[in-house]
Amino acid sequence: MCFSAMSSFAGGAVLASIGTATSLSNREPSRRLFAAIPLVFGIQQFAEGVVWLTLPTAGNEPIRKAATTLFLIAAVILWPTLVPLSVLLMERTRKRRAWILAFLGVGVAVSLAHAVGMLLFPVTARILGFHIQYAMASPLPVAMVTMAGYLVATIAPLFASSVARVRVFGVIIALSYAATQVFYREYLVSVWCFFAAIASGVIWWILRERRPVVSPDASPVA
Numbered sequence: 066m067c068f069s070a071m072s073s074f075a076g077g078a079v080l081a082s083i084g085t086a087t088s089l090s091n092r093e094p095s096r097r098l099f100a101a102i103p104l105v106f107g108i109q110q111f112a113e114g115v116v117w118l119t120l121p122t123a124g125n126e127p128i129r130k131a132a133t134t135l136f137l138i139a140a141v142i143l144w145p146t147l148v149p150l151s152v153l154l155m156e157r158t159r160k161r162r163a164w165i166l167a168f169l170g171v172g173v174a175v176s177l178a179h180a181v182g183m184l185l186f187p188v189t190a191r192i193l194g195f196h197i198q199y200a201m202a203s204p205l206p207v208a209m210v211t212m213a214g215y216l217v218a219t220i221a222p223l224f225a226s227s228v229a230r231v232r233v234f235g236v237i238i239a240l241s242y243a244a245t246q247v248f249y250r251e252y253l254v255s256v257w258c259f260f261a262a263i264a265s266g267v268i269w270w271i272l273r274e275r276r277p278v279v280s281p282d283a284s285p286v287a
Contacts, residue, residue, distance in 0.1 A: 073114030080265065081107030087269045099151035099231075100272055103265040109139040113197065120192050133190045134183070137199060141179040145172035145218040152222040152231065164225045172218030178211045216242070230271040237264040 084104025091100040115132035119125040149169035156162045186202040201208075220242070223235025241264060 070114045070117035073110050073117055077107045077110035077114060079107070080104070080110060083107075083266055083269050087272055091272055095154045096272055098147070098154055100268065102147070102151065103268055105139060105143070105147070106265050109136055112136040112139070116190055116197060117192070120190065120197070129190075133188060133199070137183065137188060137201075140199075141215070142176045142183070145175040145179075145215050148172065148219045149222040152226050155228060155231075156226060158227050161225050161227050165222045168218055168222045168225065171214050175211050175214040175218055178207070178214075182207070182211075228271070230267075234264065234267055234271060237267065 080103045084101055084107055087100040088097065088104060091097060112132045112135040116129060116136060119129035119132065146169070149165055149172045153162060153165045153169055156165055182201055182203045188199065188201045190197055190199050192198075203211075220235060220239050223231055223238060226232060226235075
């Protein structure tokens with residue numbers, strides 16, 4: 066994770082195990098993508114572990130570049146689309162589905178913007194203190210708009226869900242972002258991914274019952 070190679074690999078192993086167990090124990094197609102979130106976080110943290118190992122040494126540029134690219138693909142391209150899509154697939158109420166679908170549209174736009182940005186602008190990673198700082202030389206106005214869209218796509222769908230436990234996950238993710246902004250702003254991508262990865266462990270709790278706890282106001286899609 067964001068503090069050392071050892072913590073990245075250890076966290077990745079734990080999350081991959083949770084994600085694999087959650088995916089294998091879940092038999093409902095609508096919940097499979099959401100169940101896989103910890104597994105994807107685990108792979109992402111393994112990639113950052115490789116970044117940690119290769120940054121201080123020379124001669125590992127191809128491996129370092131591949132690991133950095135894999136981490137950022139997951140962090141800024143995959144998540145804005147995967148989160149709202151996984152929540153949408155589980156949602157059964159028409160009004161909430163409409164909202165989540167709108168958030169998915171924002172997420173797809175953000176994912177495309179970040180993909181284009183990674184193709185057009187150089188991406189760097191460096192160790193500062195006990196954290197990794199990722200930077201992409203995109204214009205500031207573009208970065209601000211995409212960041213706002215990123216927050217909408219990755220947090221708002223969790224609160225829009227009729228599954229009560231998913232909203233608990235949303236509260237944890239929102240608080241982790243606030244804490245990162247206050248204490249680790251310069252390392253936002255790495256540190257927030259660390260907090261979000263840890264939080265994704267509650268997905269096992271969310272899906273462990275045969276049917277997730279749903280809000281009283283939830284009604285089936287007509």
